[in-house]
Structures are given as C-alpha cells and as structure tokens.
Amino acid sequence: xxxxNNTQATTEIKLDETSACINHSAKKETIFSLLKYxxxxxLFGIVFVKAEIISWFRIQEMFQLQSFHMYGVIGTAVFxxxxxxxxxxxxxxxxxxxxxxxxxxKPFSKGQIYGSLLFGLGWAMTGACPGPVFAQIGxxxxxxxxxxxxxxLGTWTYGFFQEKLPH
Amino acid sequence: MFEIIENLKAPWPWYVAGTIIGLIVPALxxxxxxxxxxxxxxxxxxxxxxxxxxxxFKYNWRNEFWNLFFVGGIxxxxxxxxxxLANPNTIVINEKLKSTLINFGVTDFNHLMPxxxxxxxxxxxxxxxxxxxxxxxxxxxxxxxxxxxxxxxAIMGLSNLQWPSLVATICFMLGGFIMTNFILPFILxxx
Numbered sequence: 001x002x003x004x005n006n007t008q009a010t011t012e013i014k015l016d017e018t019s020a021c022i023n024h025s026a027k028k029e030t031i032f033s034l035l036k037y038x039x040x041x042x043l044f045g046i047v048f049v050k051a052e053i054i055s056w057f058r059i060q061e062m063f064q065l066q067s068f069h070m071y072g073v074i075g076t077a078v079f080x081x082x083x084x085x086x087x088x089x090x091x092x093x094x095x096x097x098x099x100x101x102x103x104x105x106k107p108f109s110k111g112q113i114y115g116s117l118l119f120g121l122g123w124a125m126t127g128a129c130p131g132p133v134f135a136q137i138g139x140x141x142x143x144x145x146x147x148x149x150x151x152x153l154g155t156w157t158y159g160f161f162q163e164k165l166p167h
Numbered sequence: 168m169f170e171i172i173e174n175l176k177a178p179w180p181w182y183v184a185g186t187i188i189g190l191i192v193p194a195l196x197x198x199x200x201x202x203x204x205x206x207x208x209x210x211x212x213x214x215x216x217x218x219x220x221x222x223x224f225k226y227n228w229r230n231e232f233w234n235l236f237f238v239g240g241i242x243x244x245x246x247x248x249x250x251x252l253a254n255p256n257t258i259v260i261n262e263k264l265k266s267t268l269i270n271f272g273v274t275d276f277n278h279l280m281p282x283x284x285x286x287x288x289x290x291x292x293x294x295x296x297x298x299x300x301x302x303x304x305x306x307x308x309x310x311x312x313x314x315x316x317x318x319x320x321a322i323m324g325l326s327n328l329q330w331p332s333l334v335a336t337i338c339f340m341l342g343g344f345i346m347t348n349f350i351l352p353f354i355l356x357x358x
Contacts, residue, residue: 037236109314
C-alpha cells in the first residue's frame with residue numbers, strides 16, 4: 001500500500017503495514033454475493049479432507065521425508081498459482097466486476113523469520129495451519145475447537161505485544 | 168454417476184489437490200479482487216470478538232467479512248467430505264512412522280488425527296495438552312508475527328514471486344523439521 005492509496009481510501013480504516021489481508025474491491029458486497037466465497041471455501045474444505053492435507057500423519061511424514069505427498073500438493077499449488085498470476089498480469093485480466101486486479105505485496109520484516117519458525121513448530125505439533133484447523137472442526141474433531149481457541153489466543157497475544165516485539 | 172462418487176471416495180492424489188488449491192488463487196482474484204490468505208481470519212475473529220482496545224485489532228474487520236464466509240465454506244466442505252465422501256479404507260501411513268508412533272502408544276490409525284493425541288480426553292495428558300494448546304498457540308502467534316501462513320506466504324506470496332514469502336516458507340519448513348525430528352519425540356513421552 002502506498003501513501004497515496006491510503007489517503008484516497010474513502011473508508012475510515014487506517015491500514016497499518018502489518019495488515020495481512022486487504023480488501024481491494026471498492027464495491028460493497030451483499031451477503032448473497034459473499035456466498036460465492038463460501039462455495040470456493042467448500043471446494044477447499046473437501047480437498048483438505050480428501051487429499052488428507054489436514055492429517056497429522058501426513059504432516060509428520062512430510063517433516064520426516066517419508067512421503068512425497070505434501071510436497072507434491074504444495075509444489076503443484078505454487079506452480080499453478082505462479083502460472084495463473086503470470087497470465088493475469090500478462091493479459092491484464094480484470095475482475096468480474098471490471099476492476100483492475102491488485103495483489104497485496106508483503107514487505108519483509110524480521111518477524112517473518114521469527115514468526116515463521118514458531119508457526120512451523122506449531123504446524124508440526126497440531127498438524128494444522130490456520131485453514132486446516134477449520135477443516136478439522138468440520139470433520140467433527142471436537143478438540144479442533146481447542147486448537148482454534150489456542151490459535152486465537154496466540155494471535156491475540158501477538159496483537160497485545162506487537163509493538164514490543166522485534167520486527 | 169454412482170461410480171464417479173465411488174472414485175471420489177478414495178484419497179485424492181497430490182496433483183489433483185495441488186491443482187485445485189493453486190486455482191483458488193486466480194479464482195479469488197477474479198471473482199472479487201481478494202488475496203488468498205487464511206491466517207488473517209484469526210485476526211479478524213479477535214478484532215470482532217475481543218478487540219480489548221488493542222491497536223492491532225482496531226480496523227474495520229467487517230470489510231474482510233468475505234474471508235469468514237470462505238472459512239465457513241471450508242468447515243462445510245470438510246463436513247461434506249467426511250460424511251458423504253469418506254474413504255472406506257483405513258488411511259495409508261508410512262510403516263516407519265507407524266512403528267515409531269506405536270512405540271509411543273499411538274495406535275489409532277483409523278482417523279486423520281490419532282485419538283491418543285487429539286481426543287478431548289487426551290487434553291488432560293501432558294502431551295495432548297502441549298500438542299493442542301501450546302501447538303495451537305504457536306500457530307496463531309507465529310502466523311501473525313510472520314504476517315501470513317501456508318496459504319498467504321507459501322501459496323499466494325510465492326505465486327506472486329515475492330522473496331519475503333520464500334524466506335517465510337523456508338522458515339515454516341525449518342520449524343516443522345525441528346519440531347518433528349528433535350522436539351516431538353521428547354513431548355510424546357509424556358503420556
């Protein structure tokens with residue numbers, strides 16, 4: 001986000017540089033139109049379960065180099081993602097609403113090293129990233145709520161100490 | 168039709184899963200100019216429910232409501248896959264991993280998550296508590312500190328060829344390797 005973009009924003013939100021996710025569509029969406037994200041999410045949730053990405057066993061196999069599966073999943077996803085983004089940029093593809101596509105870039109901070117290492121530890125412990133934790137709940141794993149609540153506490157704690165942490 | 172559903176019940180191969188996940192990146196961009204990233208939902212939930220006057224949680228989370236709809240879909244999809252597309256066979260696990268886990272008293276190989284570690288009962292064991300509560304805390308704290316997770320950095324960030332996301336992804340993997348190979352064997356002793 002550049003300064004000029006910030007000042008042009010008509011909403012009262014002040015975007016700080018650590019904002020992870022910025023809504024770039026200027027168009028307001030109704031509850032009904034938001035359901036399209038639910039449909040894509042459903043597909044994602046089905047893939048999480050059917051490809052066993054949310055399995056604790058698959059995560060252990062990945063980190064013990066006992067299986068190619070997770071490397072294949074992430075590698076293919078990155079490959080398809082790079083290809084798709086390149087095509088969007090090359091042909092200047094617009095959104096369905098006719099807006100220019102904007103991709104948020106994240107500036108580097110040392111927090112990405114410290115935080116990523118800590119997240120990696122937690123990923124191997126729970127077998128869950130912030131997406132799969134919701135899928136774990138969807139499979140009926142009651143303790144998924146415990147993992148989610150702990151993750152929320154972690155995020156809240158980060159927010160509480162944010163200004164004191166090295167970045 | 169019946170045959171198609173039967174085929175869908177078998178575990179999906181990595182290239183099918185990877186392709187679908189990769190396509191979520193352009194799908195979100197095209198249908199609504201949305202950048203793929205899931206850990207920010209944890210922040211939005213904190214901002215919506217427990218802002219506690221903390222600066223980090225003072226923003227218009229309602230603007231990010233789409234992501235919570237996305238997460239709602241993930242929960243629904245996982246429910247559908249578990250209840251209507253369940254794999255009739257037991258999950259295939261690497262034999263070496265299996266024997267290591269059996270040594271630690273983990274013998275439930277019928278679920279995606281072993282019951283000895285991730286049932287509500289095991290929450291009262293030291294290892295269950297550490298894995299779920301401490302592990303969950305690290306996921307929430309680490310992803311926010313890193314400003315992204317596997318979806319935001321490893322998939323979205325790398326798709327856009329951003330080197331900070333590559334650094335983050337390498338560190339995710341490094342953390343995972345350290346935990347699984349050096350710390351987890353220690354934690355699993357405390358039944």
